[in-house]
Amino acid sequence: MMFTVLGTPGDRRTELFAAACRRAGVPPPHLVPWMDAVRGDPSIAPGSLLRLDSPGEDAEMDALLRGPGDPARVGGGARWYASFTSALERVAAAGERAGARPLNDVAEIAVMCDKRRCHALLESAGVPVPEALPPVHGYAELRERMADAGMPRVFVKPAHGSSASGVVALQTGRRGRIRAISSAAPSPGGDGYYNSLRVQTYETEAEVARLIDTLAPDGLHVERWLPKAALDDRVLDLRVVVTAGEPSHVVVRSSRSPMTNLHLGGTRGDVDAVRRAMGEPGWERALDVAARAAACFPRSLMVGVDLLVQIGWRRYAVGEVNAFGDLLPGITGLPGTRFAGQDTYTAQVTAAQAQVAAIP
Template sequence: MDRLILIGNPGNRRTEGLQEARRKLGMPPAVVVPYLDLLRGRTSLEQTAELAELRGGRSPVLRLDAPGELFEVERELIALGAPDAPAELADDRLLPYGAWNDPQPLPVKAALSIQEQRGRLYHPSQWFRGYGRLLAMVEKRAKELWPHGRWINAPDDIAAMFDKRYTHRVLTAANVPVPKRLAPPEQLPDYETLREMMSQRRLHRLFIKLAAGSGACGVIAYQTNPVTGAELAVTTIGVESYNTRPPAYYNAVKLRRYTGSQEIRSIINWLLAHGAHIEQWIAKAAYMGHSYDIRQLVVGGEACHRIARVSPTPITNLHLRSQRKTLDEVGLNSSEQDTVKDCAERALAAFGGSTVAGVDVLLDSRLKKPYIVDVNPFGDLLYRVEYSGCNPYEWEMRRLGETFSPFSPMGKERSEPAERKNEY
């Protein structure tokens, strides 16, 4: 079979899980290209081709894994997204909202001097710009080296899925059910405009999501009282205020409740400045008085591993101590489970260059109608969940080992929404 090149962070749960799956299935180990080495120029895809003996017409399969969990990578990506980054690396063509102005951008030198503070959200929009530039660089160089190479998830699809604003547009264009968007992002510059539009459209309960956030980072379940104007924000965002400099925002890794307008205004304005997707808050189906949604993995067009995430709060991510349940345990019948699978498969099919994604499916509390609330290109890190006797990585590698092949040839085009991709 073709060799697998894995661009990721060596030694983390994802890389080790995939390598263990390949070992168990009798496959050669993936050739790991560390994100940090790529960003610092210590390695390249050209060097990888030489080391893996992939010159002379042999074409690999390539996999991009999540860039998180390593602060040095985060810092390098913020620097790559800087306004004074080298011109040859400042390629924003894969960014869905590349014309968006990053607030108070950090120059390269300032970005590289950032010191780690655990949980701190330094500059999410500049980080995403840097990641988009890295994806563009990797896509271009891989295509030059291996014109017939195949991506498990194409770089342009990863950039598109990572941006919740654009994911909503792609799914809407494909007639996949999604919660109603409050407004295009350019029409919501600040908190005051948001409150005014909520009143005009009589939408008093919303989810506000950092455009390129993951793991509930930068998510607010926000509601207002239409009579009194009182407001409540439930979020993982923490705030540290200073007398002499702007407040610092961080991922508290637990939910916090804010009722004060000053704090809520500050958090929302910060999210809007970095890019946010705002959608209707749909009441989720319930189990034992707790709400839940479903993480459904899709591999090669087929829905496979899945888990219901049950929480007493409106935000259900598993790391926030939500309960893990099977779909049978939360009371979904076979028809309802098939509806979840079909909706998730349609969501991934909207991204024609990709084969694997964790799709988050919400069922409304009244009719259990499905809505897609996220498509995660790195959403296959699911513990203690099996399908056909395989964990997620084993199943993915088994399908690849069987030469299953909607794996995307480089350069395959995805149908775009009506608006141009790189505008807002």
């Protein structure tokens, strides 16, 4: 058994997956650089298992996918998505010619990387998700839609993006009060926004309107801001990795801001404390919601589900499903699962081996 990995040389995910192969006694994976896929010449090892990984944060790769510019800038998601999905299709076609077996389906990855399509698929399958607004194309339309829906608090998300890039937590109140929280900070030259590691707060309508109108041309997904449960004065959500249909790894992400992403000041919380707060029936329901979300992507060996835990610890909703949500260093599989004690990459190698063994 051999793997081909679409990845980026030196990327941590790629290196951790290669290490998992070594531990399992599997030959080192054949690496196809994302650069080759974008430029149109991916070379897949014949008969291999094909793993499609994240393009990473390489500046040259970003320029190929989004066009020239500062890699830290916010925006360009529509162009990124078109370039990204075209590259995936080329890799899939090359894999088919080589007789490779994909571990991640390119069509499913394309849905996961479009927040609007992902939300619609989950909702149609009966998976609990936050209520979404109809499409909006600018700030004025956003405020009108919020008023019509009786929704004073929303999350505004670029349709194509990750790591909370351009995400805005927006709340409105009486007498024209408004407050928006985002990792998007104004560029020094005043010609756009860049991704800051410090969460920004905007409290005038002019500031918020400018931010939303800058993000809107790439496409927006807007959904109700669900109040999250909290421990020790920190709100939280869960990243649940589902491997071969089974919730295998869980990370608690907690923060004093609405953004729980670890690179924005969020911290890893105590899984056992959250489990106690939910109670065993609640914990099982939460994992079931994550498994149901993953089941919407049956041809993907692994997905990362962002699970919102609402105040009261009894209700759960899926915020996003991530095609590349397995970078959880130091986290091992849940006790009682077939992946107990394994990191996310070893779990995927184990699951792939089991799938190959099951083929007649």
